Amino acid sequence: MRICIQPVGEVDREVLEFLKEQLGKLFGECEILEPIDVSADAYDPLRGQFNSTVILRKLPTTCDVTLGVTEVDLYADNLNFIFGEAELFGKRAIISLKRLRQEFYGLPEDKRLLKVRALKEAVHEIGHVLGLKHCKGKCVMRFSNSIVEVDMKNWWFCENCLKKLRKFNFLF
Numbered sequence: 371m372r373i374c375i376q377p378v379g380e381v382d383r384e385v386l387e388f389l390k391e392q393l394g395k396l397f398g399e400c401e402i403l404e405p406i407d408v409s410a411d412a413y414d415p416l417r418g419q420f421n422s423t424v425i426l427r428k429l430p431t432t433c434d435v436t437l438g439v440t441e442v443d444l445y446a447d448n449l450n451f452i453f454g455e456a457e458l459f460g461k462r463a464i465i466s467l468k469r470l471r472q473e474f475y476g477l478p479e480d481k482r483l484l485k486v487r488a489l490k491e492a493v494h495e496i497g498h499v500l501g502l503k504h505c506k507g508k509c510v511m512r513f514s515n516s517i518v519e520v521d522m523k524n525w526w527f528c529e530n531c532l533k534k535l536r537k538f539n540f541l542f
């Protein structure tokens with residue numbers, strides 16, 4: 371399977387390279403596309419945030435899965451913020467690094483932790499693209515609504531989710 375990472379706006383290169391290497395190992399192939407701008411029409415000036423769905427719909431569909439990665443803060447519908455969003459059984463997903471950074475919570479920067487968190491959110495959203503819904507197990511598909519929950523979950527699929535992926539014909 372070919373995963374394409376689509377930087378949206380200026381994105382931390384070290385994190386992108388880390389994701390490329392890890393997602394390549396996990397899913398088969400991974401490459402980083404030329405960055406695109408954050409679309410101005412996704413910005414909500416009242417919230418100071420970007421509408422995730424508007425950005426998601428602008429991502430290319432030429433790869434098996436395109437993972438948008440951005441540094442801007444994302445929201446969707448009636449949620450205050452989201453770490454990411456995906457098209458279930460679709461082609462595209464997006465994650466934001468904004469709230470995965472320790473600095474967001476007033477703590478010193480931690481690149482290693484940021485990379486692990488980004489990987490978890492990336493695998494989670496790719497899981498949705500591949501057709502998985504949320505899982506209650508100790509699994510990357512567990513829903514996380516706070517950074518504490520991101521840190522608690524695993525970075526890979528549980529046996530149950532793997533079984534479903536095999537049924538959908540994604541072989542791991």
Ligand SMILES: [Zn+2]
Binds near residue numbers: 494
């Ligand atoms: Zn989810």
Ligand SMILES: [Zn+2]
Binds near residue numbers: 506511
């Ligand atoms: Zn699971």
